[in-house]
Amino acid sequence: MIGVLGGTFDPIHLGHMQIAEQVQLRLSLDEVHFLPCAIPVHRDLPQISDTNRTQMIELAIAGNSNFRLNTLELDRGGNSYMVDTLRELRLANQSDTINLILGADAFNRFLDWRCPDAILQLAHLVVCRRPGVELDKSIYADHWVNSTQVLESQAEACILPLEIDENHCSSTQVRQLLLEQNCAASCLPPAVFKYILSNHLYEQSQ
Numbered sequence: 225m226i227g228v229l230g231g232t233f234d235p236i237h238l239g240h241m242q243i244a245e246q247v248q249l250r251l252s253l254d255e256v257h258f259l260p261c262a263i264p265v266h267r268d269l270p271q272i273s274d275t276n277r278t279q280m281i282e283l284a285i286a287g288n289s290n291f292r293l294n295t296l297e298l299d300r301g302g303n304s305y306m307v308d309t310l311r312e313l314r315l316a317n318q319s320d321t322i323n324l325i326l327g328a329d330a331f332n333r334f335l336d337w338r339c340p341d342a343i344l345q346l347a348h349l350v351v352c353r354r355p356g357v358e359l360d361k362s363i364y365a366d367h368w369v370n371s372t373q374v375l376e377s378q379a380e381a382c383i384l385p386l387e388i389d390e391n392h393c394s395s396t397q398v399r400q401l402l403l404e405q406n407c408a409a410s411c412l413p414p415a416v417f418k419y420i421l422s423n424h425l426y427e428q429s430q
């Protein structure tokens with residue numbers, strides 16, 4: 225089974241690392257793909273270049289042999305629709321079950337995504353807690369399951385809420401701290417923090 229963590233990663237932070245690590249362990253995933261979007265559909269453009277975003281992902285995941293950077297959306301370019309991405313991933317991983325990893329904030333907007341029905345025909349969703357966000361379990365209510373074993377026995381279309389530790393980090397908070405010249409080290413992998421400082425990222429407001 226593989227996991228897919230899509231996001232803007234502007235920048236990658238310890239909240240991303242924590243959900244990837246805990247979901248990988250709880251589901252015994254062979255790989256977790258970190259998938260930075262090209263043009264996000266429901267939010268502002270990233271503040272930094274694709275190169276800077278991907279380099280920081282590489283630095284953050286360097287110590288974990290189960291983690292991969294996947295540039296499929298950047299290579300495709302244009303608006304990043306998850307349904308297109310999952311179709312490509314499905315072709316490349318015919319026999320692998322795909323688990324799309326989401327924070328509760330992202331899941332609660334799932335019905336606004338392009339072709340949510342089709343997404344559920346391509347992958348399971350694994351939804352992680354996010355501080356201050358109440359998970360909306362009325363969305364696709366009949367797809368919810370409560371055990372990790374079900375994800376192994378079904379090929380797709382299950383939604384699993386995973387009780388993992390909450391993490392307060394967000395990219396918005398990191399960018400704000402850096403803009404105000406406050407230390408953001410507590411939310412960043414050390415190598416990412418160093419990269420941001422040496423490349424003077426997020427020092428100016430957009």
Ligand code: ATP
Pocket residue numbers: 230231232233234238239240243325326327328329330331352353354355390391392393394395396397
């Ligand atoms: P921003 O603050 O700019 O909105 P973000 O911190 O939410 O960014 P994204 O790259 O947009 O980061 O998030 C990618 C995915 O990771 C989403 O599914 C999001 O819900 C999830 N995620 C990010 N941070 C956390 C966190 N601290 N806890 C749980 N899930 C998270």
